[in-house]
Amino acid sequence: MPEDHPPLPPPKPSPFEVGEWREIILALLCATATLFAIGALFLRDPKDAATLLSAIGLHVAGARAPAVLYCLARGLSPGWTLLFNFYIEVLIVFIAYYGFVLVVREGLESKILHIAAKQAEAAAQRHRSLLKRFELFGLFLLVLAPLPMTGPVSGALIGYLLNVKPWVTFSVVFSGTFVALASYVALGRVVLSRMIENQKGYQDEATLLLAFVIAGFTIYHVKTIGKWVEETVSGDAA
Numbered sequence: 001m002p003e004d005h006p007p008l009p010p011p012k013p014s015p016f017e018v019g020e021w022r023e024i025i026l027a028l029l030c031a032t033a034t035l036f037a038i039g040a041l042f043l044r045d046p047k048d049a050a051t052l053l054s055a056i057g058l059h060v061a062g063a064r065a066p067a068v069l070y071c072l073a074r075g076l077s078p079g080w081t082l083l084f085n086f087y088i089e090v091l092i093v094f095i096a097y098y099g100f101v102l103v104v105r106e107g108l109e110s111k112i113l114h115i116a117a118k119q120a121e122a123a124a125q126r127h128r129s130l131l132k133r134f135e136l137f138g139l140f141l142l143v144l145a146p147l148p149m150t151g152p153v154s155g156a157l158i159g160y161l162l163n164v165k166p167w168v169t170f171s172v173v174f175s176g177t178f179v180a181l182a183s184y185v186a187l188g189r190v191v192l193s194r195m196i197e198n199q200k201g202y203q204d205e206a207t208l209l210l211a212f213v214i215a216g217f218t219i220y221h222v223k224t225i226g227k228w229v230e231e232t233v234s235g236d237a238a
Helices: 019-043 044-060 064-073 078-106 109-124 126-132 136-144 152-159 164-198 203-237
Strands: none
Touching: 019 109, 044 064, 044 152, 064 078, 064 109, 064 136, 064 164, 078 152, 109 136, 109 164, 136 152
């Protein structure tokens, strides 16, 4: 009689057969294409290209308000400032959200995404009363607020943890993001116009002051992120 063999495990699906993999690969391709486009822009307009790259760096650090202010200060039009910064936030949210889903569902090993998962859980616990009381509007407010452990990425991850459907999560998160960025653009235009009007004889000083403001916001956000990472790593070691 033939020997009985245990059934073979089902083959793992191709990454392109898993929805989350398709979405994150598409987002990464868009991000790569964006970087190539900015690289090509360097040949024609190095100033604008450097502005866009710097803005991307600020967004990655979580400093979306300084990114908007920086674009305006460098001469980018309000419309393009709003659209570009919104586009970058959308890409970051898609990459973070679907990367987070792959960590949770597929067991993808990623220290950074595991840290993001823990921080999203902590944010959900911290704002439990707000989310319970206002539900989706509470999530909208979390995305809108320029505070630590808020913003579009945190909002998207919290939406997943609350079992909100992806399209609903993205609708709320991107609406809050657009409103926040539009507010920053409007406020930034007022601040810059006042500086130009009141400091016509002190352009260098005004530019230096603006640089200090942007640097201060950026350092604050980077320190906050560093603190989260340090606390998470310390917690894992303990």
